[in-house]
Amino acid sequence: MPDLDVLADPSDPAVQRLSDLAKPARGAVRTAIIEDQEPLVQALHAGVRFIEVYGESTREFPDDLAALCAELRVPVRLVEPAVLTKVFRSEKRPKVFGVANIPAPARFSALAEGTGDVLVLDGVKIVGNIGAIVRTAVGLGARGVVLVDSDLPTIADRRVVRASRGHVFSVPVLLESRERVARWLAESGLRVVDVDMDGSLSPESLGELEGDVALLLGAEKTGASDVLQALAADTVSVPIDSRVESLNVSVVAGIVLYARSRRSA
8 A cells, every 4th residue: 555644743733633532422422533443344334434544653554444445535644653652541552543423323213214123222331232232233134223321422432332343333323212212112113022031932932023123121130111111012031041140131132133033034
């Protein structure tokens, strides 16, 4: 690839702008840092618009990422290690990262346009679980993911982007209130299936439910709220050994999504 410009001066105003973006977001953001090669590639494929992509000057910039950036006309610049240290401080420094314009928050209308099941996560707050579930939802053909009471200010939270491997931009992910979600579920026509420890259906029986459904999952300890559980037409549980109190919510999500994906097999 051609020689690239190198950002070498820690006092450069561009470095301060990157440092500001590297700080945790406290509200809705329009611009954010996307770290590491796979999340970058997935975000680019999902149509996220990047202002610039950066690589560490002491490392070879990945050829496939360079080709994709060239195809999409995204500028690429290298960064000296001293500058990366200032930007990311004590955090693990990414080998590559980009500055992206974050898409507008998804709305319920985005779910009306697609096909596939919808995951509703009620009170799931651990960002690693949220990211893993979003990645699984994309992999197993879900229409979208609705987050209720997640404490996330934005889907562009760096931890969620990292955990989802960039797929948080590949499918509609909504941040909504419980009241609005309850109203949407009641009006959507989707059959609501509550995934709970005391469900009456097995995961295998999910394949017998016709049409798309809304799969409702709550936090591992508390389950979904009474408000949303009241809308459920069915409940399903994953049988486990009595020595295990419960399964991680991201594991359960994977099991029920896989069971649903087998209905067309």
